[in-house]
Amino acid sequence: MLRRILLGAAASFALAVGFGVAAAEAQIQIAVVGPMTGQYAAFGTQMREGAEQAVADINKAGGVLGQQLVLNIGDDACDPRQAVSVANDMASKGVKFVAGHYCSGSSIPASKVYTDEGLLQISPASTNPKYTDEGAWNTFRVCGRDDQQGAIAGKYLADHFKNEKVAILNDNSAYGKGLADQTKKAFEAAGGKVAMEAAYTPGERDYSALVSRLKQAGVAVIYVGGYHTESGLIIRQAKEQGMKATLVGGDALVTNEFWQIAGDAGNGTMMTFPADPRHRPSAAAVVKEFKDKNIDPEGYVLYTYAAVQIFAEAAQKAGSADPKKVAEVMKSSGPWPTVLGPIGFDKKGDITASDYVFYVWKNGSYAEM
Amino acid sequence: MPVLTRLLGLLLVLVVLGWLVFVFVTGTPYALQQLVNGVTLGMIYGLIAVGYTMVYGIIGMINFAHGDIFMVGAFLSLIALIALSSLGVTSVPLALALTLLFAAAIAALYGWTVERVAYRPLRGSFRLAPLISAIGMSITLQNFVQVSQGARVKPMEPLLPGGISLLNDPDFAVQLSWMQIAIVVTTLAVLGVFTWIVTRTPLGRSMRACEQDLKMAGLLGIDTDRTISLTFVLGALLAAVAGLMILLYYGVIDFYIGFVAGVKAFTAAVLGGIGSLPGAVLGGLLIGLIETFWSAYFSVQYKDVAAFSILVIALIFLPTGILGRADVEKV
Numbered sequence: 001m002l003r004r005i006l007l008g009a010a011a012s013f014a015l016a017v018g019f020g021v022a023a024a025e026a027q028i029q030i031a032v033v034g035p036m037t038g039q040y041a042a043f044g045t046q047m048r049e050g051a052e053q054a055v056a057d058i059n060k061a062g063g064v065l066g067q068q069l070v071l072n073i074g075d076d077a078c079d080p081r082q083a084v085s086v087a088n089d090m091a092s093k094g095v096k097f098v099a100g101h102y103c104s105g106s107s108i109p110a111s112k113v114y115t116d117e118g119l120l121q122i123s124p125a126s127t128n129p130k131y132t133d134e135g136a137w138n139t140f141r142v143c144g145r146d147d148q149q150g151a152i153a154g155k156y157l158a159d160h161f162k163n164e165k166v167a168i169l170n171d172n173s174a175y176g177k178g179l180a181d182q183t184k185k186a187f188e189a190a191g192g193k194v195a196m197e198a199a200y201t202p203g204e205r206d207y208s209a210l211v212s213r214l215k216q217a218g219v220a221v222i223y224v225g226g227y228h229t230e231s232g233l234i235i236r237q238a239k240e241q242g243m244k245a246t247l248v249g250g251d252a253l254v255t256n257e258f259w260q261i262a263g264d265a266g267n268g269t270m271m272t273f274p275a276d277p278r279h280r281p282s283a284a285a286v287v288k289e290f291k292d293k294n295i296d297p298e299g300y301v302l303y304t305y306a307a308v309q310i311f312a313e314a315a316q317k318a319g320s321a322d323p324k325k326v327a328e329v330m331k332s333s334g335p336w337p338t339v340l341g342p343i344g345f346d347k348k349g350d351i352t353a354s355d356y357v358f359y360v361w362k363n364g365s366y367a368e369m
Numbered sequence: 370m371p372v373l374t375r376l377l378g379l380l381l382v383l384v385v386l387g388w389l390v391f392v393f394v395t396g397t398p399y400a401l402q403q404l405v406n407g408v409t410l411g412m413i414y415g416l417i418a419v420g421y422t423m424v425y426g427i428i429g430m431i432n433f434a435h436g437d438i439f440m441v442g443a444f445l446s447l448i449a450l451i452a453l454s455s456l457g458v459t460s461v462p463l464a465l466a467l468t469l470l471f472a473a474a475i476a477a478l479y480g481w482t483v484e485r486v487a488y489r490p491l492r493g494s495f496r497l498a499p500l501i502s503a504i505g506m507s508i509t510l511q512n513f514v515q516v517s518q519g520a521r522v523k524p525m526e527p528l529l530p531g532g533i534s535l536l537n538d539p540d541f542a543v544q545l546s547w548m549q550i551a552i553v554v555t556t557l558a559v560l561g562v563f564t565w566i567v568t569r570t571p572l573g574r575s576m577r578a579c580e581q582d583l584k585m586a587g588l589l590g591i592d593t594d595r596t597i598s599l600t601f602v603l604g605a606l607l608a609a610v611a612g613l614m615i616l617l618y619y620g621v622i623d624f625y626i627g628f629v630a631g632v633k634a635f636t637a638a639v640l641g642g643i644g645s646l647p648g649a650v651l652g653g654l655l656i657g658l659i660e661t662f663w664s665a666y667f668s669v670q671y672k673d674v675a676a677f678s679i680l681v682i683a684l685i686f687l688p689t690g691i692l693g694r695a696d697v698e699k700v
Contacts, residue, residue: 039623041520172670199670203629205619206413208406209664209672216399216541229522233621241402241544242534260524261621 026067028321030055030311031090032304033074033083033100033110034125039203039229040078042257043102047124048073049295050304051099053286054312064312065321076110078103083110091117096321099307102300104128105174111139120323122310124303127251128178132348137327140345142306142338144354146179149250149272152356153179154186157223157248164220165195169210169234171202171226179250180225195219202230211238220245227252231269232261239265246270254299259364269361274354276368277302283339306338313337378686392666398541403665404658405535409549411657412556413618415650416611417634418641419563420604426644427580427600433503434483436631437510438605441479442612443622444514445472447523450616461528465613472609479510480605484598507627514624522623525616548618559610560650563603567646576600580644640680642693651691656680 032051036044055071063069074090076083083106090098091113097120101107107126114121115136122140123131129145157166166187170180177199184194196217200210211234214222222238222245224231235247246268253271262269278287283302290297297305313336315321318329330336335344335352344352358369393400417439424432449468458464487506491498532546567573575596578586587593615630616622633656641652656676663675683691 037515037520039520039522039625198668201670201673203625205615205621205626205629206406206410208410209403209661210669212399212402212406213665213669215402216396218540229621233619236620240532240546242542257522257524261522263524263526263620 026063027070028064028067028097028315029070029072029093029095030097030308031072031074031093031095031099032308033076033086033090033098034102035078035106036073036075038077038079040102040227042255043125043300044075046255046298046300047100047102047304049290050124050297050301051308053289053293053301054305054308057286057289058308058312064315065319067321069308069312074098074100076101076103076106078106080105080109083107084113086110087113087119088117091119095119096323097122097311097326099124099304099311101126103173103175104131104178107131108134108174111136114138118323120311120327122307124307125251125300126175128174129182130174130178132350135348138323140310140327140330140349142303142310142340142343142351143251143300144274144356145350146175146250147182148354149356150179150182150184151186152358153223153248153250153272154183154188154192155190156358157183157187157221158190158192161221162192165218166192166221166223167196167198167214167217167219168194168223169197169226170199170224171230172199173202173226175250175252176202176225176227178225180223183223183225200226200230200234202226204230205233206237207234208237208241210234211241211243214238214245215241215243219243221248222246223248225250228255228258229261232258232266235269236262236265253361254359254366256298256364259361262361266361267363270358270369271361271366272356273359275357276359277340280339280341282337282341286339302339306340306343309338310336310343374686381682389662392662398536398538398543399665401536402541402543403661405543405545405549407658407661408654409552409618409657410661411637411654412553412650413611413615413653414630414634414637414657415653416552416556416559416607416614417630418637418649418653419560419646420607420611421635421638422641422643422646422649423563423567423607424600424604425638426646427576428583428597429580430488430499431503431635432488432601432604433500433631433635434487434506434510435604435608436627436634437507437514438476438479438483438627439608439612439615439630440622440624440627441510441514442472442476442605442609443616443626444518444523444612444624445475445609446613446616447525447622450525450528465528469610469613472613473606476605476609476612477602478605480601480608481598483510483605484601488601489594489597507631511624511627518624520624522621525620525622527620528617552614552618555610555614556650559607560646563607564646566603572596572599636677636680640683640690642687642690644694645690645692648690648692655691 034044034047055069059068074086076086087110102125104126107123120138127146129147132139168180168184170176249271251273254273314326314330318325331345335342359366360369420435446468449471453464487502488499529547535543575591579596637652637656638649641648659676660672663672
């Protein structure tokens with residue numbers, strides 16, 4: 001009797017192992033890596049929601065090359081060191097494709113690891129030009145570049161605030177400094193004059209000394225190359241000190257957290273962001289899926305969704321999930337149909353068309369200007 | 370101290386004071402506004418620093434988890450304020466009083482537990498053991514709040530908006546908000562109350578006895594475990610007050626605020642002379658003013674470099690801090 005039970009157990013064990021192996025063969029490991037914790041966790045959540053939905057939809061439609069996608073989630077906390085260790089971790093797990101990272105300061109060092117280890121990387125959010133300018137075979141992005149974003153912001157500032165005093169601040173991060181530099185370049189090229197320039201330390205609460213300095217300089221427009229937490233605190237403290245300045249920023253201000261921090265002081269804040277992807281016809285079906293789950297696909301949700309979609313499409317077309325082959329196909333073919341509309345890539349891995357427009361915050365929500 | 374070093378130190382102080390007089394004379398409203406900013410920031414550092422210095426003064430251990438108890442205090446205050454507003458408490462003073470009571474009580478429990486779990490078992494151990502345990506406790510508290518409350522920043526509407534305009538210069542109106550006044554008053558009041566506790570009460574006497582010689586105090590019938598526990602509870606009460614102030618003043622908290630504030634406050638405690646209560650507030654004030662005036666007249670970017678450089682220079686001339694005593698040597 002005992003022997004029969006043992007035999008039965010052994011048989012079922014063997015069966016289970018067999019299934020395990022079979023299942024492992026019919027899977028493609030992919031990953032989404034972003035700031036799942038830390039002060040930019042709001043964006044990590046957006047990325048995770050987008051990637052999870054994309055993987056679910058692709059798998060429901062039969063997967064890629066008949067195989068199911070398996071999503072790994074990595075947390076870099078927007079810390080360049082942690083980004084490198086997460087990148088190594090993903091490489092050791094046999095991940096083929098990474099949708100990430102969020103912060104340019106993380107994407108750039110992690111991309112070196114991915115290049116060496118042979119992983120494909122599509123960032124939904126890193127806008128620093130350096131990320132793709134290094135010319136690696138595996139770096140792509142589905143968002144614009146800071147020189148495109150900065151060019152539009154700089155021109156806008158020069159057109160609308162030529163006679164006002166404009167200050168340009170940055171937070172010394174790869175993203176913030178890159179954006180501020182590009183905006184300054186475009187602003188000066190269009191005949192503007194920067195009244196004050198400064199870099200602040202991110203992660204603090206007290207920017208009152210900086211704000212007083214802006215007030216002393218008579219600044220009417222504050223351009224911030226930086227993230228929403230500090231931007232929100234700066235404009236709030238500026239209004240508390242009786243300033244009437246307008247805040248202008250980049251794509252990082254497109255999150256409801258900005259309003260929660262700034263409160264009414266955020267009224268009139270402007271920022272550049274691609275025309276809202278939620279309103280594009282290509283996104284209608286997916287947006288409905290998100291809304292059914294009670295998720296507002298704001299910010300980078302749909303960008304991450306599109307990154308996963310492109311990988312799936314390109315792998316299908318290449319007939320292989322080998323990252324090198326997929327990368328070649330991504331550049332040589334296209335444009336790829338995505339929730340964001342058709343996306344094509346140039347030689348560097350940047351999108352061929354960008355469409356930054358200005359948004360403005362008003363009473364707790366933002367809308368295109 | 371050699372005469373030459375002393376003269377050099379004096380000269381440095383005179384140069385700085387001379388420069389300050391100069392900026393106040395040449396641009397009064399701006400300098401005054403920066404003074405307001407700097408004093409407020411300094412008082413916040415001081416308020417947290419008092420907690421560090423008190424624990425150090427008694428058991429000669431740096432309680433790295435203090436910054437995180439402060440963070441917990443800020444979260445508890447936020448939870449209490451939200452709960453009270455949903456219960457329909459509309460009176461601001463009543464809400465603040467209840468919030469402070471709630472946050473202080475729970476934070477005190479945290480302080481007591483931290484001491485019981487992380488420090489007391491290591492009391493007879495070598496000196497670095499509780500220090501490492503403190504760092505571990507700090508990480509534990511941070512991650513606990515991150516997991517239980519989420520990583521996102523928690524905002525709050527201003528409860529005490531507005532303020533007064535000083536010096537109505539047409540070019541530059543100096544703003545002094547009610548919250549800034551409240552912070553300065555609270556810090557000074559807290560300093561007064563805790564100085565009184567340490568110098569005038571039976572508990573304070575036991576604390577000072579433990580500070581001088583823990584073993585001897587125990588032999589003379591002082592319940593040293595109880596005294597140390599109560600010291601941690603008092604430190605946590607301070608942290609809760611500071612947490613509430615930060616929440617009200619800046620209106621944005623997250624699980625990470627304890628770290629940055631803790632580092633600055635610890636620096637303030639060292640600069641003021643660790644172990645000395647007025648020294649902690651004085652140190653906080655100095656750090657806040659240095660940071661603010663450096664940002665105001667030099668580079669915003671290098672204010673931390675300035676603050677820490679001055680700490681180093683100050684410790685060269687005054688190795689035990691400004692108000693520190695030379696006999697405390699227990700790190």
